[in-house]
Amino acid sequence: MISHLGILFMRAIAPLPLPWLRALGYVLGLVLYALVWSRRKVVDVNLRLCFPHWSDAQRRKVARDTFVHVAQSFVDRAWLWHADPEVVRRRVVLTGAVRELAGNDATIVFAPHFVGLDAGVTGLTQQLPRRFIGIYTRQSNPVVDAWVLKGRHRFGINPRPMSRNEGVREIISALRDGDIMYLLPDMNFGPEESIFVPFYGVPAATVPSLSRFARLGRAKVVPVITRMRRGGYEVRVHEAWAGFPSGDAEADTALMNRRLQDYIDEMPSQYYWVHKRFKTRPPGEPTVY
Template sequence: MVNLLIAVMRLFARLPLSWVRALGAGLGWLLWHLARKRRHIVSVNLRLCMPELTEAERQALAYRHFLAFGQSVLDRSWLWDAPEAVARGRLRYVGDLTALTAPGPLVVFAPHFVGLDAGGLAVGWCVPRNVAFIFVKQSNPKVEAWVRHGRERSGNARPYFRHEGVRQILAGLKKGEPLHLSPDMDFGRGESIFVPFMGVEQAATVPSLSRFSRVGGARVVPVVTRMTPQGYDIEVHAPLVDFPSADLAQDTVRMNALLAGWVRTMPEQYYWVHKRLKTRPEGEPGVY
């Protein structure tokens, strides 16, 4: 079955983008109806993070998120297996690329929008040196091999895995290896501090953006990936000014505030299917 799914994805890589997106929307529609647990997670996240919306507005947004999520899943077909010229032609850089290509230690802040894999590939093609990525290992060896083939197709992706710890990542960063970092997930109490995120006053957030940039003496460049009808826009923002500061918590508050601003420009594209608020302060009940 796994071999068949990979073969189908490689077949999709040869289709016009409009066809892939239509099939992806169909996949999202199917998940909306079948993945009830994930639909519940999305609804809870939107209720807590976007309380200004009505219930009808949140349900409509949740549905659009599933469509975008399904499209991003099938987009991995051409991102990972289409001819390089095709994939490159669907990725448009927006902003000053010298923020990424200039010499010196670099941390790329890449939030979890549905186009994260597109952004990672684009960063790899843009940065003229090895780039460190932190991945989660897939349980199926055949899926792991296919995913690594796709995520490392730029030729300069240096994979690290969360279960291996951060020592090697820190060593690479100190030697000048750029780090592509996505710290906007809930990885549990042991790795997090509680700071505001959108409508939630106490959201468990990993403060690794501040820590890595401080230890590595690195500039932080946000890269936000936006799905478009033509593919993806890779929005390269200016390096953060006065970051990191001496206050780890305030740096993390600032990170979440920046992220919230980007989320509000394309709320259907943020990764709401993750249990972003599963870790609660001591004594507070779970929200899911």
């Protein structure tokens, strides 16, 4: 019942002016920052590990801004998934090397977990005439799961979501058929199939899926970084990485993390620091959370 009411609320607020929705997200973010101390601790640990040179005041500010941006991006799902398509097109702007996503080349979009990731996939699928595939994790609540799936695949040509339980063969076949894969491999998915590579100098369990899929699918890798702005979102398409994959999955995955650090440094408070990125530790290393 609560899930249904929440979705109805999101539909109801979708037509509101964007400044009103961002103000709602701002207040919600501050409330969550004040009340959800366990997740605030996660953000603080992440920032201390990744930015040990920052002052306590700087970490607190970025932590608070992170909660605000996460909340604002959640509220933005109202208009991303329910507003008039022209409103979405006007607020989500594609920039950069968009030509990299033209044609039929096997392509993997490297889309790290910035708060604008939902806006990124919405903008790409709405404005580019290619089919996108993606791997998703099911939500525990079936009502919410159906809402998220429908929202993220609102636009596009015969969108093809794939769960993490599906085989690699189907994904590689889709890549070789000319589909674009939207991949978010920068989270801690546990020790299975992960390798430890540095992330801001800290060993981080990281799945080498970007290198693996690029090699098997003979695909180029195009980073797409979505930035939240006052008027909506900028979805910036970067040049394809030269020489990637290299044939060395560990070296490729370490390179992925180094380049991700460069993107984060441009807007640290828009990265998804609420995730326990260092939950899985190398053998013998103590927990950090």
